[in-house]
Amino acid sequence: MNWEAFLAPYVQVVEELKVKLKGIRAQYEFESKHSPIEFVTGRVKPVTSIIEKTRSKNMSFDKIEEEMQDIAGVRVVCQFVDDIYGIVRMLQARNDFSIVEEKDYIETEKDSGYRSYHMIIRYPVATLRGEKQIIAEIQIRTLAMNFWATNEHSLNYKYDGQIPTDVKARLKRAAEAAFKLDEEMAKIKDEVQEAQRIYHRKRVYAKHKEGGPS
Template sequence: MINNLEALKKVRSELTRFMMTYQFGLSEMNTKLTILQEEFQHIHDYNPIEHIKTRIKSPESIMKKMYRKNIPISTESIKHNIMDIAGIRVVCSFISDIYRISEMIENQKDVTVIEKKDYIKNAKPNGYKSLHLIVSVPVFMSDRIEDVYVEIQIRTVAMDFWASLEHKIYYKYDSLVPERLTKELTEAAMVANDLDEKMEQLHNEVSHIKDQNSREQDLNFLDLNEDRLYLPINFLRDFIRDAEEEK
């Protein structure tokens, strides 16, 4: 009895530590993204990140996935076969922002990209669109360094809205969605995609106009200050000439 109790305590301790590493890995990646978000907000004139959402799979959800995939039940097996225990969803304003954020993540030296799936250029049959990254981040524990997998989904507001509603509908019908609703969901995904493309076009046009106005303002500023720029130069030249004559 005592041996069984000790064994249970050991398993519990291992599982607690195992899940904690994913929580720490998630916090590490979330901090990186939050830094980018705040930098854009305070330094740049445009912030591509609308919001960030994080989640950790529950032990029950992990067990169900292991059962479906026929994976042996052990922490090592879970670590090497289930890579979406820790997840982050980054919602952006425009399609171009998705690739911009993805590139910034991929360029971070302590982030290793394990897998990349572009469901924007290659949408799923039901219309689902998003950019998925599986990355590995180091977590520094008291006695070792653990490399933790984190799944990052990057999508636009329209993509996120559609995916959230699609998930709720499938959950309500327990995945047995009538064919008519499936067809309408696919059509709704196409409408969301059209909206994204239209907003991207408007965004590019506004950015072009803004750049043009900025260049014109710079030229006007130089024209207005041209004489002022010459005054200090002329003064300095005359001062040097007078000093040389005095010698």
């Protein structure tokens, strides 16, 4: 298989989604409003990971495009849990892609303690042979959830998916602590956002005063 040619549309999807989501964040900043988007990242699954997953799932290569939903992945990280659902509603209202499936691992977390909101979408990409519908995954989570998930991913890699029982128990407790942090921060959300608005106004004023771009 020519992997570079196969993955090219997935690379395009990731780049286009990143541009659009970062554009939304910039619009909030221009209007001096709280942006539900803290930052956006994206990646295309490495070929080695794709091959490993096909083997572990006993998946034939001709089924990859339909059955492997996370070849193209974009992650949206927020400050608050409420922001996650705000982004979900925003994405649900868009007409530049269709939503295939939604998985709310915040209301019902995984046994490991993992929390995040997943959207599986079909995104149209213009190719030399015409439009191609690419399946991609959008993950939406808070900073605390992202910190936990990043560390869990590293441990899964280290232990080849077989994390020791005692480490699993600690991870579970850490996940509960991370969600407790999100709950506590939600209680002072208005205070935090007001502080951020004040900081933004001061920064804009200082740039104007210096004669630099605002």
